[in-house]
Amino acid sequence: CSSDLVEILCSSRGNSFMLPLAKHLADGLSRCGVDVLLRDEHAEPDSKIDCRIVVAPHEFFYRGRGGKWNSPELISNMVMLSTEQIQTKWYWESLPYLLMSRGVIDLFHHSMMLLKESGTPAIYYAPNPPLRSVLTLSDPLSKHPLFRVLPEKARLPYDPSILYKNRAIDVSFFGTSSQHRDQALAR
Numbered sequence: 001c002s003s004d005l006v007e008i009l010c011s012s013r014g015n016s017f018m019l020p021l022a023k024h025l026a027d028g029l030s031r032c033g034v035d036v037l038l039r040d041e042h043a044e045p046d047s048k049i050d051c052r053i054v055v056a057p058h059e060f061f062y063r064g065r066g067g068k069w070n071s072p073e074l075i076s077n078m079v080m081l082s083t084e085q086i087q088t089k090w091y092w093e094s095l096p097y098l099l100m101s102r103g104v105i106d107l108f109h110h111s112m113m114l115l116k117e118s119g120t121p122a123i124y125y126a127p128n129p130p131l132r133s134v135l136t137l138s139d140p141l142s143k144h145p146l147f148r149v150l151p152e153k154a155r156l157p158y159d160p161s162i163l164y165k166n167r168a169i170d171v172s173f174f175g176t177s178s179q180h181r182d183q184a185l186a187r
């Protein structure tokens with residue numbers, strides 16, 4: 001982009017995870033000194049803005065008034081933030097927009113690699129979780145059985161200066177149990 005202004009577009013009718021993701025990206029760019037406009041599909045395309053990032057194109061262009069943004073001239077100058085895994089129908093709905101765009105920011109390394117191999121400029125992006133403060137006894141999470149059994153050191157707030165080898169917990173997984181997953185995690 002040739003300007004210090006980035007417009008991030010996110011559907012107002014999309015999945016509840018997308019707006020926090022867009023806000024996280026906007027916050028990160030702002031901390032780097034970039035002016036950010038966070039808008040939804042109701043905004044009017046402004047020809048003065050030459051750097052746009054569309055969060056979840058499969059939602060943005062299909063829902064609500066996002067169709068007005070659906071022009072080859074606009075899309076070819078946008079960067080798409082791909083939020084779906086390649087095996088989902090939503091990924092395939094977003095694929096035409098990913099391929100027509102200026103480039104792709106992908107939440108999944110594997111699909112980013114495939115896009116790069118196809119000649120599409122793509123980078124991998126893994127948002128950092130927000131830093132937490134120390135939990136208090138009144139915090140509902142501190143009452144959860146999984147939290148209560150953690151060693152005292154593991155209940156302290158995240159400190160990025162601690163080397164991985166010195167951290168109380170280095171891997172945490174929460175999900176559905178399956179024989180394949182259990183074997184992989186046990187390895």
